Amino acid sequence: MKIQQFLTKHTNQITLATGILIVLGYLSQYLFHYTLGYQVILAVASVIAVIPIAIRAWSALINKVFSIELLVSIAVIGAFIIGEFNESAIVTFLFLFGSYLESKTLQKTRNAIKGLTDLSPTTATLVTTDGTSKVAVDDVDEGDVVLVKTGGQVPVDGVVVAGSGYLNEASITGESRQISKTTTDQVFSGTIVENGYLKIKATQVGDDTTFAKIIELVEEAQDTKSKAEKFIDRFAQYYTPAVLILAALVFVVSRDFRLAITVLVLGCPGALVIGAPVSNVAGIGNGAKRGILIKGGEVIDTFAKVDTLVLDKTGTLTQGNTAVTSFKAYTTQLETALNLAATIEGTSDHPLGKAIIAYANKQAGAVVTPTLTDTETVKGQGICAAVNDQQVVIGNQKMLTAHHISLTTKQTHDLNTMQQAGQSTVIMAVDEQVHLIFGIADTIRPQVKASLAALKTQGIKHLVMLTGDNELTAAAVARELAIDEVHANLLPEEKVTYVNQLKAAGNTVAFIGDGINDSPSIANADIGIAMGSGTDVAIDTSDVVLMQSSFPALVHAHGLAKKTVLNTRENIFIAIATVAFLLIGLVFGYIYMASGMFVHEASILVVIFNAMRLINFQTKFDHTQPTSVPTTTTTTA
Structure with a gap:
């Protein structure tokens, strides 16, 4: 275990040492014509580089997993048997260097999520009878009063009891604008006081704060696999043994040991294994930056297939400022x-x-x-x-x-x-x-009509409004927003009945709401969407949370889901096409072990860079939206 930890910690140094040795080996051969030195140096480089790879392969085997590292390790052993030290050195170096580049580029896809955790407050200024004292944020209890001055970070969810100021709520809503806050207004942990000072009575602390829940939801989402990822995981379990068997058959038929070893190298499914996860992480990160919480890869898959959107009225289509x-x-x-x-x-x-x-x-x-x-x-x-x-x-x-x-x-x-x-x-x-x-x-939320039209262009075929309000009021709102179907005077359980009827008819249904009454419908829909301004129950039961509580954010979330699914398919195609190219090249003799590994590692980077395009993804509708500028809009609890 200690050896594995040491090697993991120093893998980059091992990769650098291997690269230097390969350069020295080729200098020995072509500059000094010293063939023995060339072979010895490249053999040493191969041994140094294969050790961390072989240890990873062994760890996977102990857990009954046939990994890519196993294929590479066997290929290196075979290269040693036939005396091709240059091939084994280059193959191991490219594998390690590819892993290094892979980790660096993958880190960029997680920056949005890491940025959230970095914003998490760690200390608070507690107001006491003797004045103020700085304490760890975990030591603040519900009912305590904390002081936040200009430039400070709000450490709790709470209500302003004294003072006034302007807050940047980008960490909650994803929208960088200043919101005026004064007595009785609600504030959230993780937001920043741009100007002024506030005394805040804590209503939620620690892991119960909105900001802590956002971080938890996003981190959990990264670990929730899509259907494509689950399929690839199952595929990889059978694929690696299949490659081993294929290599053995090639040797039995051709008696060409070098050819069999090359099949092992070319059969590495690296790009296929990493293609779907990196797309989902990038998509979830894009949403997190914009205050859109998508709870996992499977949610992305289903959301992309939604053809029927069911909407609550009060507090969802309307602002609730009645x-x-x-x-x-x-x-x-x-x-x-x-x-x-x-x-x-x-x-x-x-x-x-x-x-x-x-x-x-x-x-x-x-x-x-x-x-x-x-x-x-x-x-x-x-x-x-x-x-x-x-x-x-x-x-x-x-x-x-x-x-x-x-x-x-x-x-x-x-x-x-x-x-x-x-x-x-x-x-x-x-x-x-x-x-x-x-x-x-009640006033209709800004840009609802344009947003619903944009959703239709993105593939939503049917819009349905379910409300407990009267028929005449509901019909008036439906006419204004061009909603296809409306049902009024409904109890919460009747809304659930309509949702289930739509599902039974073969539709993939998303329901968007904000209140406790909406929670049963949110839970029963294929995709439940909650407005971030809604209740904790609605947010907890939903699959997608819109912290901005805006319909343009809904358009972006749906477009992002469809783009992420498409990106995943592109990556799977790239991976399969690469393997096909390598095998064809092997048959026609223009691909060898080292060049095959180079193409293999290049394909991994291609799928990563393709997925990274999702980080800055915008829908066509996003481009029509005005650039966010600081405002002084007052929001009250």
């Missing part, structure tokens, strides 16, 4: 009714509820807060509550129907008017009498 734009009251005690609505909605974090709270607080003023004696949230419908011996229902039409509450002709007319204007509606009834109707509007 506001009450229409309001109707059917009670003389308006302020009391508004305050009652705000109090009940305060038990929920739904965007529509937040809009009602904001509106009620602005309109009703200071009114005594009623006491809720019992509440029940019905997913996809609304909330039931008991207040001062009154039964209150607040939610959508399905909620009222379930409680046998009907609307008058005027109330129905008002409701339809709001819905035809594209507004979401929330109805509040007290003791089975409708008191309030809220018409709530």
Whole structure:
């Protein structure tokens, strides 16, 4: 074990020494005409170089793996038997030098991921009763308050409790722009305070922070193999023994030992083995740089085949920044009714509820807060509550129907008017009498329409919107965004039913959403996509996470998946074509052991460099997007 560690550590020095010895050997032969020196020096070079290769081969054999190193080791032994020390020296040197170049170029494909881990904060300035003290980030607990000044890195996920400043959130969203943060705003670990100072109360620390989860997801993704990689792994297990058998048959038929040894060298499947993994690592790295987390090679494969995209509406197609734009009251005690609505909605974090709270607080003023004696949230419908011996229902039409509450002709007319204007509606009834109707509007996310059109050009054939909102509002949004199919008034389990129906019809389905209600659909789809601004549950159950919560990022993710799959196929073709070229060259006599190894190592570098093109990949739609510049957009928790 120690010998193997030593050789691994000094492989580059061994490669350099072998190269120098080969040069000295050829100088001895052609400059000084000293043939014995030529043979001895090249024999020594071969022995020095083959030792680390043979040890790797033996380690693989112990684990019942027939490796490329085994083929090279046997080929070197054969070259020694026939006295071709020049061939064995050159073959081992090229193999070691190729491994060196391979590791260097592969490192470049991992730079984006390494850059993430390098950004991970290690210390924090803890605010205490005695002042401040610098501590390790692992020593910060939930509820602690930390201080971050200009140029400092936020060490925790939390809420700003004092101060203000501009943050660079590139480590989270992949987009380098400054975001204004002030009291009550949410901030994330790994972001940098470009200007100002913040006191932050920690809500998530250590491995629970958003940034730590990003690093964990990306690192796990690298180890998750695609179908192509799994196939190649199985193929390699049989391929290497097959090459050994082929070489033996060649010797039996031709009695040409040199030819048999050359078959071993030419049969090395290096480019085939490395082609798929390096493409997936480069693709995942490209996504990580842009705040797109793709959870592994198999996800890339499936995502590239998606033909049906299913979308949630509120918080996904729309920004979730809702506001009450229409309001109707059917009670003389308006302020009391508004305050009652705000109090009940305060038990929920739904965007529509937040809009009602904001509106009620602005309109009703200071009114005594009623006491809720019992509440029940019905997913996809609304909330039931008991207040001062009154039964209150607040939610959508399905909620009222379930409680046998009907609307008058005027109330129905008002409701339809709001819905035809594209507004979401929330109805509040007290003791089975409708008191309030809220018409709530939400803005569609920027560039959604153009992004959906771009996705269609990339191969998405069918767009479906599933929403718990009413039919009129859903239809208005669908018309504006040119969505092919829409289903409204759905409960979470009904959304899952539609997703499963689409899958059963033979479609490859992706579902994109952001809330807890979306998690079952995200989990059931072939590919689940979560907006990074959504809940932890949605992110944990998804296959792809868009930390920017933007549709241009979705276009890039889908285009990247398709390009990565294509790149993998290109690499597999290059590898197979190389082996075919070498075998044909062997038959016609223009490829020999050393030249074959040179071509073999060159093919490995070709597939690596081909995969590296993915690092800077952009879709056609990306080129139409404006260059990101610092802004002062305020985001609140």
